[in-house]
Amino acid sequence: MFSLCRNFSGVRRAFPPSFRPAAAGLCSQGPTSTSRVAPGPGASGQRYNAPVSAEVVARVSGIPTMARLPHRETADGLDAAFVGVPIDTGTSNRPGARFGPRQIRVESAMLRAFNSSTGAAPYQSIAVADIGDVNVNLYDLKDTCRRIREAYRSILSTGCVPLTLGGDHTIAYPILQAVAERHGPVGLVHVDAHADTSDVMLGEKIGHGTPFRRCVEEGLLDPGRVVQVGLRGSSYSADAYAWSRAQGFRVVPVEECWFRSLAPLMAEVRAQMGGAPVYLSFDIDALDPGFAPGTGTPEIAGLTPIQGVEIIRGCRGLNLVGCDLVEVSPPYDTTGNTALTGANLLFEMLCVLPKVRYL
Ligand SMILES: [Mn+2]
Numbered sequence: 001m002f003s004l005c006r007n008f009s010g011v012r013r014a015f016p017p018s019f020r021p022a023a024a025g026l027c028s029q030g031p032t033s034t035s036r037v038a039p040g041p042g043a044s045g046q047r048y049n050a051p052v053s054a055e056v057v058a059r060v061s062g063i064p065t066m067a068r069l070p071h072r073e074t075a076d077g078l079d080a081a082f083v084g085v086p087i088d089t090g091t092s093n094r095p096g097a098r099f100g101p102r103q104i105r106v107e108s109a110m111l112r113a114f115n116s117s118t119g120a121a122p123y124q125s126i127a128v129a130d131i132g133d134v135n136v137n138l139y140d141l142k143d144t145c146r147r148i149r150e151a152y153r154s155i156l157s158t159g160c161v162p163l164t165l166g167g168d169h170t171i172a173y174p175i176l177q178a179v180a181e182r183h184g185p186v187g188l189v190h191v192d193a194h195a196d197t198s199d200v201m202l203g204e205k206i207g208h209g210t211p212f213r214r215c216v217e218e219g220l221l222d223p224g225r226v227v228q229v230g231l232r233g234s235s236y237s238a239d240a241y242a243w244s245r246a247q248g249f250r251v252v253p254v255e256e257c258w259f260r261s262l263a264p265l266m267a268e269v270r271a272q273m274g275g276a277p278v279y280l281s282f283d284i285d286a287l288d289p290g291f292a293p294g295t296g297t298p299e300i301a302g303l304t305p306i307q308g309v310e311i312i313r314g315c316r317g318l319n320l321v322g323c324d325l326v327e328v329s330p331p332y333d334t335t336g337n338t339a340l341t342g343a344n345l346l347f348e349m350l351c352v353l354p355k356v357r358y359l
Helices: 097-110 141-157 169-183 211-217 242-247 263-273 305-313 337-351
Strands: 080-085 128-133 161-166 186-191 221-231 250-253 277-283 319-326
Touching (some): 097 161, 097 319, 097 337, 161 337, 169 211, 186 211, 221 263, 250 263, 277 337, 319 337
Parallel strands (some): 080 128, 080 161, 186 221
16 A cells, blocks of 8 residues: 555565565464464355464564564455554644554564454454554644545555554544545544543644544534543533533543443443444543553543453444554553553454454
8 A cells, every 4th residue: 555654664575475574474483374373264265364373483573563463565355454553743741652553563462363252253254464554744743644544545445444553543533534435424432531522722623632523523423423431531621521412422421430331331332323334433541541551641530441341342233444542652651551451452343343253
């Protein structure tokens, strides 16, 4: 894809078919890349991409790709693709989310092929790969938005569902521009500490606090099918969520989530969303900073990782056409746990995509 980095050097590399440059092929002591996990034939009889298994190739080995999947240069032929958008030039406080995709990939080495909790077998169901990063412009946020929009147009044109590694939350705006071009106004499951519906920040229309205001203005969302979960913290006015509610969004402040399973909420959300296309946008700052300190604008008293997983698993059955996990800022969590959590949440998103089979 012209607007994605082809590889780390930016140059198309030619390897003989037997040699795969991504994580699937560098360790010649293992079996061939197609047999390392041996997920078996999918529903159509074809074999799908599979992560390199730590049973046969050391977890610390290989070039980091998301979930140790093969790297592909485009979304052609893929049902779902992990794609990074490494920017933090829309952030209002702590920077560092530009490093999010890279560290999520590193920490994703812990991910295995099956979801034994739910029975999901994504790699027996759909074709998935890591297609690298959008070639962003760190000196011009508006140009970055244009590049993101064009890259996602190309990804979506193949019928592929993008699973995005952010990057600050600004990226949801150009992604949703491309999503709405293909699918029309979509429903939105937005998990976040903040509504991200400011009109302007420091006089600017584009930033990580404004994406969903822009999306509404451009008709990218179906406002009656928008839910915002986990909102909290101090605010610029006493009725911080009035604008959201006035659009028809369902607002679920964090206080309605405290001490509760969110499975019942998600049953209501599924009824709200129906069968029409839905986008899932998960800001890691929805989680309590005790669990996910590596983020740009932390707020105390947030969701637990358990509740985050409940929200995503509760999206099973929705017509998901794209998902993102944004605002992981590795410099603020030297343990790597925030990125590890983000990697696991992205795996959970993969597991609830419409065509994934459950064993
Ligand atoms: Mn956000």
